[in-house]
Amino acid sequence: MEDKIAKIKEGTVEVIDENELKEILAKDKPIAYTGYEPSGKIHLGHAITIMKLKQLESLGFKIKILLADYHAFLNGKGTVEEIAETAEYNKKCFKALGLIENTEYILGSEFQTKGEYTNNVYQLATLTTLKRARRSMDMVSREDENPKVASTIYPLMQTADMAALECDIALGGLEQRKIQMLAREGLPKLGLKAPVCIHTPLLHGLDGDDKMSSSKGNFIAVDDSEEDIKTKIKQSYCPKGEIEGNPLIEIAEHFVYPFEDKLIIERPEKFGGNLELSKEELLKIYSEGNLHPMDLKNAITNYMIEFLRPVRKYMNK
């Protein structure tokens, strides 16, 4: 039990609430869900949550992935038809990342117009202030000079989703935090049980921006070609000696060390020869300025090309 909790917490920012998590772990087949707005590219940021879902699956959870087509529509991401296509593509990406057999993929529009669901949304609408709803969308909403009513319906629907999907855990990136907290507050008011909310950290963009995001093009997509991975990493922001906000250090933390004890760094003799670094060693040597950024970049490039090889393979078949 304690062991499971430690595993679940690993690589997350917060679990709200840990005591409730214990109760959930006692259940027979608890349900964990994450919702994704269909997106043109599935990138490493998405992959962090997918990997966490995989882990939850291995710990006995049933996984539900919401392909949130209506949410994307409300967020101005395109026409319903375009979004439906993107959703199919995303589903394939998620499968390529390993969520194949025991994962239930659910299209939002399949249930988000039903009576009980919309009733919950209307109930929540009477309980939620405009400001609170808008504020919850700060990190999620597409920036819009003229914000639409849609952006305030969005968090209410996300709350209703949790009830409809009967989830015990709602997993999401940290940008979801305010919506999730709104949900934890709102659901009990409807006499419903709020899920445990788990938030994963946000990856910095390759350009050093606060957030890796498909709209900014500062990401590595899970199905990027080897060439794309190379050039993207080569052009990445990577200040010497700095660990904080360094996207390549973050990639190492989230994509290398959960799976490998050592990161292999190959470099010519004139630069000191090859190295194999544990996480602690990497952080130490890099922050001391004793590992050249280019060596780190080359190592991460080689690693990520291999890491994502099965994904590319799956996507191409």
Next chain:
RNA sequence: CCCGCCUUAGCUCAAUUUGGCAGAGCGUUGGACUGUAGAUCCAAAUGUUGCUGGUUCAAGUCCGGCAGGCGGGACCA
């Protein structure tokens, strides 16, 4: 339904009272400097001026219509 205002490069905005070759900053791209990127320096690219009709030798600029947006008013039997 009525009135007023707004719409110019990817973004923020210029374009002299009184029509005269559509510009800047940021961003983007390319080079220089670095064993990476960034910073810095140098260079370059980018426009159906919301759409549409008209006046004029000449319209971003003046007139009409339309669309979208913002603000207000009216209606509240």
